[in-house]
Amino acid sequence: MNPLERLTALGTSVWVDALVEPTKLAQLVQNDAVSGLTSNPTILDRAITASAPAVRFDELVVADMQALADVLAPVYERTRGVDGYVSLEVPPDFAYDADATVASALDLWTGLDRPNAMIKIPATAAGIDATARVIAEGINVNVTLLFSAQTYAAVVEAYMAGLEARVRRAQSIDHIASVASFFVSRIDTAVDPLLRAAGRPDLEGLAGVASAHHAYDLAGERFASRRFASLEAAGARRQRLLWASTGTKDDRYSDVKYVEELAGPGVINTMPLATLAAFRDHGDPSDQLSDGAMNALGALEAIRFAGVDLRAVTHGLVEDGVAAFADSMNELLERLDQASAAA
DSSP: OOHHHHHHHHTEEEEEESOOOHHHHHHHHHHHOEEEEEOOHHHHHHHHTTTOOSSOHHHHHHHHHHHHHHHHHHHHHHTTTSSOEEEEEOOGGGTTOHHHHHHHHHHHHHHHOOTTEEEEEEOSHHHHHHHHHHHHTTOOEEEEEEOOHHHHHHHHHHHHHHHHHHHHTTOOOTTOOEEEEEEOHHHHHHHHHHHHHTTOGGGTTOHHHHHHHHHHHHHHHHTTSHHHHHHHHTTOOOOEEEEEOOSOOOTTSOTTHHHHTTOOTTEEEEEOHHHHHHHHHHOOOOOOSTTSOSOHHHHHHHHHHTTOOHHHHHHHHHHHHHHHHHHHHHHHHHHHHHHHHHO
């Protein structure tokens, strides 16, 4: 087995964080154990504007995502809905408006018309509120821009609340899938300079992985609870953690750091194409998540003791992420408008 197949054997699903052609995705599924695809407005902007098509954004993106979902449909069927998903984001401009997010999610879900689609909703306060409501509508949700276990706890609460609302209405919940996208490398990018300034370079490169491990430990607790047991008895699936932002942004670190250090059962790692290729070439996966493989709380406490306000950092990262995605979306829409006008 190649390293990607070995990673899959550990229980980590390999997804790709890119907008690729259906033929390319089919090759990745066949050769590299890829079993899902994520995108965001920045990825869409880079991929779509290269051809500057004179069509509406929603027509273009929905058609692309439907084609990719169809490529992954056999994976979805084979895994009985565990993997095989594509994700499409609600407009970032709605990140602080729960009602608009819910309405957009319903429109996207109807337009995509694929059971293996997921609607991405950012983990703002409004987005978390919207997540419960969208889950209650029976829609698959990928909650994105997670940077802390505290926010993840609120996301799990929203997921369970949405399922419970359906159970109260005697509606099925066994078809609903959800993931929580935890962005890892961005945490280190924000925290490492603060640690250097505090005279603690020995703690650099720990914050992202420790935060992810903390979330993983929290997931184990919440999904082993009596509350979820009753939902599971009604057919509920566990919401899986998805490691996002796993491309290494600091040349001092291994180019597969955020794959190797977060390998283990029951999670997803969505990789940029460059990271996927690097791991295929020289990745060495082993279970780093089970049995308290990392003292996550100890590492995070040491970082806080060094003077880093992790709560403030992660709050800023959510706002920055929403703003960056909104800028990309607006730039994309402007280019498409220009292309349509010129056609």
